[in-house]
Amino acid sequence: MExxxxxxxxxxxxxxxxxxxDFNSAPDRVAEAEAAGVKSVPAYVIDGLPxxxxxxxxxxxxxxxx
Numbered sequence: 376m377e378x379x380x381x382x383x384x385x386x387x388x389x390x391x392x393x394x395x396x397d398f399n400s401a402p403d404r405v406a407e408a409e410a411a412g413v414k415s416v417p418a419y420v421i422d423g424l425p426x427x428x429x430x431x432x433x434x435x436x437x438x439x440x441x
Contacts, residue, residue: 378429379417391421398437409434 383393396404398416408418412425415433419426 376417382419382428405434405438 379395383395386393396408398405398408408416408420411420411423413420413427413434414425415427416431416437417428419428
């Protein structure tokens with residue numbers, strides 16, 4: 376969580392609209408994340424490109440497949 380929060384604070388809010396999605400409370404967003412190229416969490420999608428940080432769990436684990 377520290378790496379995720381540090382990067383969120385470092386992003387210029389005038390350039391990037393940061394939305395943090397918790398898949399536990401928004402499981403319907405998993406497909407959207409996968410379509411954007413997210414392979415593990417936590418991750419950011421910036422300008423359409425996925426950036427994976429501090430590996431926490433695969434998307435299979437997020438979906439309960441692993």
